[in-house]
Amino acid sequence: MRDIEILRIATHLDGDDFNASARMAREAVLKWASSRKRAGGTFPEEAWDHTDFELLAGGRNSTAVRFLTDTADLWSLRAEVPDENVPGRVWTNEIVIGGEIGKRPHLSLRLIVSTTEPNLNIEHHVPGPVLQIATAPGLLRGGRTLAASPSTLRNENDAQDLCDHLEDPERRLSIIVVALPEGEVSAPLINDSEVARALTGLVRVVRVPAELTWVLTKRFGKLRSVFDGAVRVYLPGFSSSDDPYRHRLFLATWLQKDENAARCGLWLRRIVADLSISSTRLGKDVVEFSAVRTASRRLRKDSLAEQKAPDAELLSLAQELIDDLEKRVASKEKEIGDYVAEVGIAEDRATAAEQENRSLLFKIRQLQGALADGAEAPTTEPPLPQAWSEFSDWLDQTFPDRVVLTPTARRLVRNPEFEDVGTVARAISWLATDQHLRRLNGGGSTRDEVIEPGILNAYCGGDTYETVWQGRRYEVDQHVKNGGNSHDPKRCLRIYYFWEPDLQQTVIDHLPAHRRTSAT
Structure with missing residues (x-):
């Protein structure tokens, strides 16, 4: 338990x-x-x-x-x-x-x-x-009312006040800004009423009519604004010079699908709830x-x-105090253990980010060198890895901006039992080329697409699961697999991944064998 x-x-x-x-x-x-x-x-x-x-x-x-x-x-x-x-x-x-x-x-x-x-x-x-x-x-909170329903901006003054509130360094709660689509009768693309109700006391949900979104764009620029039916969550600490990718944006083109709008609502509920824990301190903010x-x-x-109560009564109460303090000590020790685990996760994230930065710098310097020599940019890919010891370097040098490994996946490819590293590399090349271009150009579904004889891409179905990457929760819903029902790690190929829409990257969370679950 x-x-x-x-x-x-x-x-x-x-x-x-x-x-x-x-x-x-x-x-x-x-x-x-x-x-x-x-x-x-x-x-x-x-x-x-x-x-x-x-x-x-x-x-x-x-x-x-x-x-x-x-x-x-x-x-x-x-x-x-x-x-x-x-x-x-x-x-x-x-x-x-x-x-x-x-x-x-x-x-x-x-x-x-x-x-x-x-x-x-x-x-x-x-x-x-x-x-x-x-x-x-x-x-x-902060002198402002926290309601169980979204508020709607009425005029430019309201929009300017929202901008001031977004940049307030004393703000401690996130603000979910829902831009209404163009049109005489416009409705939000997500069920923001349900989100506001579920997060009452944790967040403010604000609807911005289409004719007022220009105020945010003028104040913060397009990269940090929200308009045309999009939804954005502005975390505490936001400013006009902040990293725009820290404040998650959901574009209207993606939200127009009902299933995506529902996923957006659930993601907002998760991230705000998680932030309520990481941003508050027991004993100070929360009693x-x-x-x-x-x-x-x-x-x-x-x-x-x-x-001067009887000694027996005092002794009984003293024992209650001792028992209570022992429970608190045990609880604090458990909390410390949880924090240590969180530190480990943070270190994994930092290591992965550092590795990705090194890979991108390698690619940039390679391009700069080619330009300095007056040559064309290199178009040939490094040869496929012949051993697992070569795999991570091959991936980092070949597709650093298209396919990344989570810390878990990076550990799994150090010395796996699956022997055919070439097949894994060819499958990842497909993810970085055909699948990547399909995602960017809206070329349709890759469900049950054959990558090569015996290897296909498929949705996870009942094996779909959640993972955390770079501080965000994602649903790992697709995998590359080979045929047959064998779970033998030497022969069974599975590459579990998800698509990160903001960075336009494929993120691999588990490979190259079948993922163990409570059912398996």
Whole structure:
């Protein structure tokens, strides 16, 4: 069983009466958590008094604590709910409401899933109470309202304000800008209402009418703007001189297909949820349930000591504190392990980027040398590799701008069992030439295309899976394969890849053998 954090929310509650706003938010959370399908029982009176309570009901466990002093008021609830459709998957919601007395209350939320699944496939969505709280009392971040639906620009002043907000160095949330297509009656090419609802509290979704997109283009230039029905997600830290490829753009020509529009919506939900975790810090931006519980128990212990309570009562509470601290230490050790794994992934990304840069520099210098000598640019490709030790260098020198290997794929070709490196090289040459030109020129599908006798390109079907490359999630949906049903790694050829539309590259994630899955 592993714990995976799905998203975090760190906002303020709207409303002029801070106590009323906090109370309204607590009521919304309790109403949601107390439904029988989640709680599995009836909440006690203490729950509705907004004090400490615990309800254990066959895995549907709910616990709340209140930390209340003369200067601070924090209420926190942790609710564990088994997934209705996937056995063994358990969702945990940690919600903290409150803060310093007399100041605008905070809302912190963590959504965590515990699962044994090797590949977690979910549609990211904030928990139900966030939608209710966004309606009343409302959510704020950076002094701006966070709504559960897209906002639409009305005039040039609105567009200029959006541009100012995009470049605000204090902005901490992403902004999804949806350019409406030309026409009297125009509708967004994606279901931006569904995206805004799923990411309430995490993002702002803004519709820009076609007649106002020029404001963004004039301010940022075409490379950093969005128009003609396209969709773009502007990450925090954006500026008019920023790398435009850091802020993902989905072109209208691609979004016009329903399946692509749906994939765009799911990708936006994933990237924003992932960013909510990487860009916030526990204990500072987001308050943990365990921290509130520990503080509450310490407060009770100090109070009992002042009242000269019996030693047995003090000992019992001290043991609770020790148990709680041990759990927090274990949790932090697990988090550190996860962070170490993330560092390894980041190092792989840096190594891959460095390798790609070296390959491109080699190609540029080769062209520059030919021009300096007055010769034509070299058109012949290096000979095909005869051994796996030659494969990576051959690929990097031959197709550095067309086909790249992920760090995983680069490790797999160091010494694989599949013996025919020439066949793999010829298949990749097809990916870099015929398939590449077909992609660029819109020449139709390559489904079941024969590359050479016995080798064809096909969609993965049930073997389709997700991967992360350069910090983004992609669906690996095609592979080159040979015939037969053998999974013998010496004879079975599989080259799993996806197309990166922004960089116009084929990215190979796994080769040269059949990928192992939970089914195989």
